[in-house]
Amino acid sequence: MAGTVILTGANGSADSNTQNLRQVIARYPDAKTSIYQVDLANLSAVHEFASKISKAVETGEYPALKSIICCAAYWNLVGDSELTTDGYDKTLQINHIAHVALVLRLIGSFASDGSIVLFSSIAHYRKPNAMTSYLPDIPDDIDQFNHPPASGDKKDRGFQRYANSKLVITTWMYPLNRYLQQNQKFKNITAVAINPGGLGDSRAFTSNTPRSIQLAQKFVLKPFMSIIQYLADPTFRSSAEAAKDVIKLAVDEAYQGEHGYFTLLQKDDSDPITMDESVQQRVWRKSLEWARITKDNTALKNVMK
Template sequence: MAGSILITGANGTLAIPAVEYLLKNYPDHTALLTVRDLSDADPNTNKLREVISRYPGARAFTYQLDLTSLSDTHQFANTLSKYIQTNQIPPLKSILCNACYWDLVADSELTEDGYDKTFQINHISHVALVLKLLDRFASDGGRIVLFSSEAHSPGRAILEKIPPAIPDDIDLLIKPAVYADKAAGGFHRYGNSKLVITSWTHAFNRYLEKDPGLQNITAVAYNPGGLVDSRIFDKNTSLTLSLLMRYIIQPLLPLMRYANPQMRLGAESAVDAIELALDHIYPGERGYFELLQKDESSPESRDEVKQERLWVKSAEWANITKENTALRADFK
């Protein structure tokens, strides 16, 4: 049987069609699907269950995972590791770090770990999850897909008012400044998280390539495009933005594409994400991808000095040490 595909935020706009595409086209793989709320009260989790039920012969398992809690994230990684070690599920072929969060209507909210919620969900907890599971990949390796965005690059995102930047005081990423304009501050936190993800991915690849036991694992920072039907526009955003996306942008998407080819639907990016995760697109390649094209990320994300600072701090924030990851790297 082929390897396992781990997808976080598996009941999201991109993830649900991605799961369906995986189960329909690659039923020999095992889908490991995490959601924040596994109860029947969550309508999006129920949609995910409906998709899974259409493929009774496929192997798909759902798990509850709260990425706002490092304790929960580490515990989940440990449990999954044991399942793989004891052959209850196949070794990993890919991890898609799809779960995402923003808040454009309030100031930064700190998690139980004391980190900005946007930054922890989008980056820190995924760092913990990925680094703890590296030794559970199949012997022939695999690919890790970390989700970037055009928001990581200054001047590209329409909602940007404050350009994303890696601050000199790097702890401002986990405890951000407060802005009078809540939408500007919220999108700044989101853009910064995507910048850090992209920058960290470059450093991650360098360490993977240096490690004889892990060099056949590749990492990509994937910009799936601006998903106009994303559920992210229905929560923690202004009513104006939500209505604009639903009743103007979505219906006019065919015309909008001419002005901005990045605008697309979640189901379109879902197919690309799975093909990328299975290493069918640019097999063995690493780095940054715009949709399915290998590209250069922003200049700041390619600054190796900043990449190394983020590498060290991300491990510290995520409680990763030489003792709980298989990667041979600098953890200070």
């Protein structure tokens, strides 16, 4: 049965990745597929896109949304924090804030049994990580995320910003589910945060990344993915393998109604701080503020509590 897929990308049709995507889409002529250019580092563009899709669903151009997969990601391991035009740390805005805006603006366009898939990471855990000597955490003043200190440890601080964004995403998922379940109209819509595993062939390693890590990917991580998976990390795998799991969580009936934190396709425990309801509410309220969500622009009216 043919489906409808709405895809977004930061760059236009001239971008090589978008061209490759169009080539893949061409193999499935029966599917209705649209690609929109949306700059997640610009909240005005995000809200404009959400309004456009909401209108298209309302008029019947698109069916009600079965799922939204929030997989866009950004990091900078070679420079200090970058601020977007909205005044937020670029890593935090692309990885989290923009997705908050999309989810809550589009929630009224969902099918009654829709699903939301957020991308977490093993990096969200507040424990030592080979990529950084700085642990992620959620400070009392969450706005500190948008004013991280400059540092000579570009890689370590850059990965900490990335890990912080994943910690915030995972924490935000819990009150999102709570508010959905409290709303009669949306009680059957659920959200999951997935750790997709270590992706040895990820494009993230090809930009804003130290040369040493790029070389490690080229000569070690990609060529020996299966060996690393077998000997060191059972969650280490290719992006294609991870994508299959993500799609299952998004639209497979076997996973309908699932919610919470997953490692691959297994329900798992996220970092303990994500389970603290007072922290959840601080992250929730600040995320609404960052994403410019109000009672007037989301159908989930109880979000303002």
